[in-house]
Amino acid sequence: MKRILVTGGTGYIGSHTVIELLRRDYEIDILDNLFNSKITVLDKIEKISGKRPNFHKIDLLDFEKTEELFKNNQYDLVMHFAGLKAVGESVEKPLKYYENNVGGTINLLKCMQKYDVNKIIFSSSATVYGEQPIPKLDETMPTGMGITNPYGETKHIIEEILKDVVESDNKFEAVILRYFNPVGNHPSGLIGEDPNDIPNNLMPIIMKVSRGEIKELSVYGDDYPTLDGSGVRDFIHVVDLARGHVAAIDKMKPGVLIYNLGTGKGTSVFEMIKAFEKASGKKLPYKVVGRRAGDLAEMFADPSKAEKELGWKTELTVEDAMRDTINYLNNL
Ligand SMILES: NC(=O)c1ccc[n+]([C@@H]2O[C@H](COP(=O)([O-])OP(=O)(O)OC[C@H]3O[C@@H](n4cnc5c(N)ncnc54)[C@H](O)[C@@H]3O)[C@@H](O)[C@H]2O)c1
Numbered sequence: 001m002k003r004i005l006v007t008g009g010t011g012y013i014g015s016h017t018v019i020e021l022l023r024r025d026y027e028i029d030i031l032d033n034l035f036n037s038k039i040t041v042l043d044k045i046e047k048i049s050g051k052r053p054n055f056h057k058i059d060l061l062d063f064e065k066t067e068e069l070f071k072n073n074q075y076d077l078v079m080h081f082a083g084l085k086a087v088g089e090s091v092e093k094p095l096k097y098y099e100n101n102v103g104g105t106i107n108l109l110k111c112m113q114k115y116d117v118n119k120i121i122f123s124s125s126a127t128v129y130g131e132q133p134i135p136k137l138d139e140t141m142p143t144g145m146g147i148t149n150p151y152g153e154t155k156h157i158i159e160e161i162l163k164d165v166v167e168s169d170n171k172f173e174a175v176i177l178r179y180f181n182p183v184g185n186h187p188s189g190l191i192g193e194d195p196n197d198i199p200n201n202l203m204p205i206i207m208k209v210s211r212g213e214i215k216e217l218s219v220y221g222d223d224y225p226t227l228d229g230s231g232v233r234d235f236i237h238v239v240d241l242a243r244g245h246v247a248a249i250d251k252m253k254p255g256v257l258i259y260n261l262g263t264g265k266g267t268s269v270f271e272m273i274k275a276f277e278k279a280s281g282k283k284l285p286y287k288v289v290g291r292r293a294g295d296l297a298e299m300f301a302d303p304s305k306a307e308k309e310l311g312w313k314t315e316l317t318v319e320d321a322m323r324d325t326i327n328y329l330n331n332l
Contacts, residue, residue, distance in 0.1 A: 002026060002027055002076055003027045003028075003029070003073075003074065003075050003076050003077075003191045004021060004026050004027070004028055004029070004075065004076065004077045004078070004079060005029045005030075005062060005069075005073075005075040005077070005078045005117075006018055006021070006028055006029070006030050006031070006053075006077070006078075006079045006081065006082065007030075007031045007032070007078065007079070007080045007081055007082035007108065007154065008031075008032055008037075008080070008081030008082030008123075009028070009030030009032055009053065009079075009081065010030055010032045010037035010039070010041040010042065010055075011032065011036060011037045011081055011082075011171065011240065012037075012182070012185075012192070012193040012194075012238065013080035013081055013179070013182055013238060013241060014030070014037075014079075014082075015030075015037070015044075015045060015191050015244040016040050016042075016119060016185070016186060016238045016239060016241070017079065017081070017242040017245045017246075018030065018045055018053055018193065019045055019048055019191075019242065020239075020242040020243055020245070020246050021245075021269050022049040022051045022053065022276055024246060026242070026299050027054075028051075028053035028054070029053065029055075029056060029069075029073065029075070030042075030053050030054070030055050030056065030071065031056045031058050031060070031066070031082070032055075032057065032058075032082065033057065033058065033059035033060070033082075034057060034058075035059075035084075036084070036085075038194075039055070039057075041191060042055055044190040044237065045191070047188075047190060048186060048188050048191070050170065056069055059104075060100075060103075060104030060105075060107050060108055061099065061100065061103055061104055061107065062080055063107045063110070065110075066107050066108065066111050067111050067114070069111075070111040070112070070114065070117065071096070071115065071254040074115075075117050076117070076119065076166070077117070077119040077120070077121065077249065077252075078108065078112060078117060078119065078120045078121070079120075079121045079245060080108060080120055080121065080122045080123060081105060081123045081166060082193070083100065083101045083104070083105075083123065083154070084097055084100050084101060084111070084151070085151060086098065086151070086199075086200060087149050087151045087152070087200055088149075088200045090149050090150040090151035090154075090221045092150050092152035097150045097151055097152075097154055098150065098154060098157075100156040101151075101154035101155075101158065102154050102157050102161070104157060104201065105122075105161065109161070109162075109165055109271075113165075113172075118129065118169075118171045118172050118173055119172075119174075119252055120162070120172075120173070120174050120175070121174075121175045121177065121248055121252075121330050122158065122159075122162060122174065122175070122176050122177065123177060123179065123244055124155045124159055124176045124177060124178045124179070125155045125178060125179055126178050126179065126181075126234075126260070126262070126299065126301065127147060127149075127151070127152035127153065127155060128144065128152065128155050128156045128159060128178060129141055129147035129178075129299070129308060130143065130144065130145045130146030130147045130148075130152075131145070131296060132299075133294060134215075135193060135232070135266070135296075135297070135298040135299050135300060136300060136301075137260065137270070137299060137300070137301060137302060138301075138302035138304075138305070139178075139258045139259065139260060139302075139305055143156055143159070144156045144160075148293070148294030149294065153171055156233070159167055159176050159258075162174045162176060162256060163256050166254075166255055166256050170236065170254055171245045171254065172212060172254065173252045173253060173254050173255065174255075174256045174257070175248045175251075175252060175257045175258075175259070176203045176254075176256060176257070176258045176259070177244060177245065177248065177259055177261050178258065178259065178260050178261065179236070179241060179261050179262075180233065180234035180235070180236050180260070180261065180262030180263070180299075180301045181201070181202070181233045181234055181235045181236060181262075182235075182236055182237075182238045182241050182301065183202075183203045183235045183236070183237065183238065183318070183321040183325070184237040184238050184239065184316070184320065184321030184322075184324045184325055185201075185238060185239075185321075185325060185327075185328045186238075186239060186324065186328075187239070187322050187323075187324050187327065188327075189324065189327035189328045189330065189331040190191065190328075190331065191284065191328075192208075192324075192325065192328035193238075194332070196214075196245065199260040202233075202269065203235075203272075203321075203325065204282065205218075206272070206273070206276055206325075207325060207329060209284060209286075210276070210280060210282065210284060210329065211329065211332075215285065216285040216286050216287050217224055217273070217285065217286035218286070218287060218288075218289045219269050219270070219273075219286050219287065219288045219289065219294070220269075220289060220290070220291055220292040220295055221288070221289075221291035221292070222270075222288045223291075224291075224297035224298070225297055226268055226269050226297055226298050227265075227268060228270045228271070229270075230268045230269035231269050231295060231296070231297060231298065232266035232267065232268045232269075232297065232298035232300070233266065233267065233269075233298075233299060234262040234263055234264070234265065234266055234267075234270065234299065234300035234301050235263070235267050235318055235321065236261060236262050236263050236301075236314055237314065237316035237317070237320055237321045237324075238268040238321075239316060240261075240263075240314040240315060240316050241261055243312065244259070244261040244306065244310070244312050246297065247306075247311060247312035248310055248312075251309060257309075259305055259306040259309070259310065260301040260302060260303050260305065260306060261301070261303065261306060261312075262300060262301025262303050262314075263300070263301065263303065263314045264300060264301055264302065264303045264304075264314075265300060266298055267318055268302040270311070271318075272318065273286060274321045274324075275318050275319060276322050276326075278319075278322070279319065279322035279323050279325075279326050280322075280326050
């Protein structure tokens with residue numbers, strides 16, 4: 001297998017994965033509409049890897065252009081990162097999220113089937129687990145119940161679509177990767193997460209607070225039944241996450257494979273603040289506000305299936321992520 005189409009490949013996780021793929025000599029084409037990323041990412045990828053991926057500025061909602069791409073190029077595999085991901089915005093504009101994420105995926109799958117591209121690796125999220133009775137989440141748990149926002153629903157719907165496509169077409173191979181909470185960036189400090197709009201994930205907010213663009217960090221609740229009262233999540237370094245995709249390629253086979261990509265360890269919001277302060281040597285202003293509707297106290301991955309079947313496990317720590325984030329911030 002040689003040539004991979006990476007949708008959303010100029011985005012945060014996509015660009016880190018492209019670097020890992022180029023290191024292993026895959027030929028990469030990126031499809032992105034640049035809605036939430038910048039074309040200059042290509043220069044940075046080239047600087048880091050010494051190779052420049054092919055780039056196609058295409059919106060997946062534009063069926064004709066997407067089809068033309070498949071008509072003119074032969075791909076062995078698609079890695080599908082393209083999607084909108086702002087949870088809060090998805091509550092305000094649900095149709096935009098369903099149209100872009102679900103509609104875009106349907107267009108992509110139609111083109112893949114038409115041009116006989118039978119392998120897809122999809123960026124899903126731990127959000128598909130909804131609310132569970134225990135915080136350690138494994139792939140055997142039911143999904144789709146208690147999802148609290150349209151963004152999460154789109155991930156669940158796309159997972160179901162992929163299962164149905166595979167069911168109907170025995171040549172089709174799908175890998176669903178359920179990410180926990182990606183943080184950090186490439187150690188070069190050249191690429192990282194730089195959202196165009198107001199972020200609602202912890203690390204991008206911490207970054208904006210440290211640069212003075214947001215006055216203080218809001219900690220949503222300090223009265224959860226956790227070690228220090230703040231919410232606990234499984235923060236995975238984006239480079240580890242990217243390597244998880246590479247590990248999945250070789251294990252693909254007809255059918256659907258589902259893996260959690262997480263560290264298996266929970267870290268609280270207060271611990272993240274302390275880790276950032278330690279790495280930067282700066283105080284991070286924050287205030288505790290009320291709990292946010294729909295937030296769970298604690299969740300983290302059981303990553304043992306990925307370790308056993310893909311031979312993959314995380315190697316980097318929250319401290320590594322903080323060091324790399326500060327390096328990236330200093331380069332901005
Ligand atoms: N970052 C996270 O915390 C997280 C967690 C779980 C899952 N995910 C999923 O991983 C994927 C990548 O996330 P990310 O953090 O890199 O996000 P990102 O916004 O940095 O990257 C997504 C890319 O997709 C592009 N895109 C969006 N809609 C498109 C369309 N219709 N056509 C073409 N390009 C389009 C954007 O321009 C962007 O470059 C997303 O599907 C996201 O939902 C992310």
